[in-house]
Amino acid sequence: MSYATRPRAALRLRATALVTLPLLALAVACGGDGSGVKDGRSTAIADVPAAPAPGAGDRAEGTTSPRPAAKSAYYDAQVKYVQCMRTKSGYKDYPDPKLSGYLDWAEIEKIVERTGENEAWKGGRKGVCFPELRAAMDVEPEVDQQKAYESLLAHAKCMRDNGVSRFTNPTMSGGQAIPGGDPNPASPVLDSDSPAYERAEEACRSKLIESVEGMQ
Structure with missing residues (x-):
């Protein structure tokens, strides 16, 4: 590729x-x-x-x-x-x-x-x-990490519900919300350019609050 x-x-x-x-x-x-x-x-x-x-x-x-x-x-x-x-x-x-x-x-x-x-x-x-x-x-406003995690989690669940079954949940580490997504991001197994993924992404975009958009 x-x-x-x-x-x-x-x-x-x-x-x-x-x-x-x-x-x-x-x-x-x-x-x-x-x-x-x-x-x-x-x-x-x-x-x-x-x-x-x-x-x-x-x-x-x-x-x-x-x-x-x-x-x-x-x-x-x-x-x-x-x-x-x-x-x-x-x-x-x-x-x-x-x-x-x-x-x-x-x-x-x-x-x-x-x-x-x-x-x-x-x-x-x-x-x-x-x-x-x-x-x-x-000067970015402080992010509520619990709300960030909940948003990322709702998005991950939505992605799976919409056909991207291997989309992983976010995690919390050191009080920080860590995004989920591809189970092997260093060597991606999810085709984020596929029509199915793009449809799921569009359906689930509203689950992400502004402070975590672009992270997952």
Whole structure:
């Protein structure tokens, strides 16, 4: 199987590794302890073009849609990350963050599928947007790990109920919710590109709360 056609589950796994290790290295280099990496996800910030004024139109390169009325530090940080992904990393159609500040994983997945580049999941090409990714992660609202686990568990059960019988449950480790999914993620046995898997994924998408989207 070519890299471009590798199942999405494998792309997600590699994306997690690509994000976590460089961010840990960055934290150590800056005198930190790596705690900016939470829940297997990452988010961060650098100098990028300012967000456009209201009414500035659709996503031109280096811009985002007008900011929502209810602003937050997390949303603002994600806007800067999105701007970086569109400019420095070249994904001009990278989606705006949701009003909550969380990224739109369904739209990001479309970019990964179209390009075959797992860098689109997080961090950008050659990790150019890791600083923006980390900065957003540093101001992410604290995740209720019990709710995260319950959401991942409901999603896993739904996937099995919809025909993906080998989809595994999440686990709790050290107070952190660890996503389930493929029973052997290092060498995937589930074909996440199959029509059956995609139908189940669509049917079960609503089971995932925003804080765990893109994890399972």
